[in-house]
Amino acid sequence: MFQKILIANRGEIALRVLRACKELGIQTVVVHSTADSDAMHVRLADESVCIGPPPSRESYLNIHQIVAACEITGADAVHPGYGFLSENAKFADILAAHNITFIGPSGDHIRVMGDKIEAKRTAKRLGIPVVPGSDGAISDEKEAKRVAAEIGYPVIIKASAGGGGRGMKVARTEADLEVALQTAKSEAGAAFGDDAVYIEKYLEKPRHIELQVFGDGAGRGVHFGERDCSLQRRHQKVWEEANSPALNAEERARIGGICAKAIADLGYSGAGTIEFLYENGEFYFIEMNTRLQVEHPVTEAITGIDLVHEQIRVASGGGLSVRQEDIKFNGHAIECRINAEDPRTFTPSPGTITHFHTPGGLGIRVDSGVYSGYRIPPYYDSLIGKLIVHGRNRVECMMRLRRALDEFVVDGIKTTLPLFRDLVGNPDIANGDYDIHWLEEYLAKED
Template identity: 75%
Template sequence: MFRKILIANRGEIALRILRACKELGIDTVAVHSTADADAMHVRLADESVCIGPPPARDSYLNIPSLLAACEITGADAVHPGYGFLAENARFAEILADHKIHFIGPKPEHIRIMGDKIEAKKTAQRLGIPVVPGSDGGVGSDEDAQRIAAEIGFPVLVKAAAGGGGRGMKVALTADDLSQALSTARSEAKAAFGDDAVYLEKYLSTPRHIEVQVLGDGRGAAIHLGERDCSLQRRHQKVWEEAPSPVITAAQRAEIGETVAKAMRDMKYLGVGTVEFLYENGAFYFIEMNTRIQVEHPVTEMVTGIDLINEQIRVAAGEPMTLTQADIVFEGHAIECRVNAEHPTTFRPSPGRITHYHVPGGLGIRVDSNAYQGYSIPPHYDSLVGKLIVHGKTRDECLMRLRRALDEFVVDGIDTTLPLFRTLVRTKDIAEGRYDIHWLEHFLAETVHKAG
C-alpha cells in the first residue's frame, strides 16, 4: 500500500479522496493554487503545497509543479481525481518515469479511450454495441455527405478529441451538414487543438445510461450497475440516479456483463465508466471515462462499496477481493449537483458564502468542500457540492430528496438549489419520464411562461 498520496485536484473530490486515504491509513498531501489556500482539503491534509497562481494552467495543470510537490513531500503516489490531469496519459507516463504511482488506468487505455474514434473501434472489437456511424474521422464534406446518407439523417457531428458537448453539432438534413461540419471543426480546434470529427446516427429521444466498472489490471473486472444521467443541460449532467427508472434487472445484468467482459479482455486497471445512449431497449456506446466520475456516490449508496478505496487498493497492486456475486443493489439513490449559478439563467455566481447549512438524517449525504465564510473562486468549475439521497424505493428517495433540498441553505451566492426544488416536484421526474433533451425543453418552457 502507498505511504503518502498527493491529491492533484481541488474542491469536493479532493476532500473525498482525502477521507478515503485517512480511512486506509495513508498520509495525504494537498496541492493548491493561491486562490484555494483556505480550501477545506488543504486544512485537513497532513501536508500542503502551493503549486501556483489561480489559473489552472499555472497550477493544477502544471506538471513540473506537481512533480516538485511530490519530491518535496516524498509522495509515492498521485490521485488525479476527475478533470484537470485525470485523463492525461502523458502525465501518467511522466509520473512512472519518476517512480511515482498514478492512481488510475494504464496510459495506453487512457490514450485509447480519450480518442473518441479509437474508443469506438475498441468498443466494437470488444463486443460492446455502438451507435451506427463513420468508421473514423471524416475528411472532405463530400465524404461526410456520403457517409451520412448511408447512416441516415439526422446525424451528429462530434469532435474526435471532444467532451462536454464541445465540437458537437446536429445536422437534420443534407443541407445542414456542411455548416455543422465547419462549426464542429472550429469548436474542436479551439477547445482541444484537434479539428478531427466523426459522424454518428442522431438518436432523437435517448436516455444517457452509464455502467460503473472496476478492474485489477490483470484480467479481473466487475460492474457495479448503471447510473441514469439523462437530466442534462448543454450536455452537462445535473441530476444522476441509480438504478435507472427504465432499466430492468435482466437488462442491467446483460449490459453489465458485456462491459465487465470487455474490461477483463482489456486487463483494465482501476475504476471507469462506460457511457451509452439508450433508446427503444437498445444500448449504444458513446464513450468511456477512465477516471472516477462526479456522480460515483450514487453507485456507492446502492452498493455499499467505497469506489475511491477500491481504486486506491487496485492501483497499489492489491488483488481485487470483490466478485460480481458480492455486488448487491439495494434501494435507490439520486444525486443533485449544486452549482454556484443562477437557477434559470445559469450565470456563474462566485463569491462568499454568508450562511451554509446542509441537510441531515437517514440516507442523506453531502459531498462538498464549502463552509460558512468560504469564497467560491471564479477560476474553476462552479460546483458547490453534491447532495446524494438514498431510500428503499425511488418514491421514498424522492420524498427524502424534497425534504433535504428544503433544508439545504447556501446564502450569499446564487445556486441551482431552487431548480432542484422545482424538478423534484415535477410529474415527469416523479414518474421517471425524461430523456437527455427533457431538461432543456423544460427550462425553455419555464422561461417562456415567466416572460
C-alpha cells in the same frame, strides 16, 4: 499499500479522496493554488504544497510543479480526482517515469479512450454495442454525405478529441450537413487543437446510461451497475440516479456483463465508466471515461462499496476486493449537483458564503468542501457540493430528497438549489419519464 498519497485536485473531490486515505491510514498531501489556501482539504491534509497562482494552467494543470511536490513530500502515489489531469496520459507516463504510482489506468488506456474514434473502434472490437456511423474521421464533405446517406438522417457530427458538447453539431438533412461539418471542425480545432470529426446516427429521444466498471489490470473486471444521467443542460449532467428508472434487471445484467467482460479483456486497471445512449431497448456506446466520475456516490449508496478505497487498493497491487457475485444493489439513490450559479440563467455566482447548512438524517450525504465564510473563487468549475440521497425504493428516495432540499441553506451567493426544488415536484421526474433533451425543453418553457 501506499505510505503517502498526493491529491492533485481541489474542492469536494479532493476532500472526498482525503477522507478515504485517512480511513485507510494513509498520509495525505494536497496541492493548491494561492486562491485555495483556505480550502477545507488544505486545512485537513497532513501536508499541503502551494503550486502556483489561481489560473489552472499555472497550478492544477502544472505537471512539473505537481511532480516536484511529490518529490519534496515523498508521496509515492497521486490520486487525480476528476477533471484537471485525471485523463492526461502524459501526466500518468511522467509519474511512472519518476516511480510514482498514478491511481488510475495506464497512459496507453487513457490515450485509447481519450480519442473518441479510437475508443469507438476499441469498444466495437470488445463486443460493446456502438452507434452506427463512420469508422473513423471524416475527411471531406463528400465522405460525410456518403456516410450520412448510409445510416440515415438525422446525424450528429462530433469532435474526435471532444467533450462537454463542444465540436458537436446535428444535421437533419443533406442541406444542413455542409454547415454542420464546417462548424463542428472549426469548434473542435479551437477547443482541442484537433479538428478531426466523425459522424454518428442521431438518436431523437435517448436516455444517457453509464456503467461503472473496475478492472484489476490482470484480466479481471466487474461492474457496479448503471447510473441514469439523462437530466442534462448543454451536455453537462445535472441530476444522476441509480438504478435507472428505464431499465429492468435483465437489461442491467446484460449490459453489465458485456462491459465487465470488455474491461477484463482490455486488461484495464482501476475505475472507469462506459457511457451509452439508450433508446427502444438498445444500448449505443458513446465514450469511456478513464477516471472516477462526479456521480460515483450514487453507486456507492446502492452497493455499499467505497469506490475510492477500491481505486487505491487496485493501484497498490491489492486487486479487486469483490467478485461480481458479491456486488448487490440495494434501494435507489439520486445525486443533485449544487452549483454556484443563477438557477435560471446558469451564470456563475462566485462570492462569500455567509451561511451554509447541510441537511441530515437517514440516507442523506453531502459531499462539499465549502463552509460558512468561505469565498468561492471565480477561476474554477462552479460545483460547490453534491447532495446524495438514498432510499429503499425510488418513491422513498424522492420523498427524502424533497425534504433534504428544503433543509439545505446556502446564503450569500446564488445556487441551483431552487432548480432542484422545482424538479423534485415535477410529474415527469417523479415518474422517471425523461430523456437527455427533457431539461433544456423544460427550461425553455419556463423562460
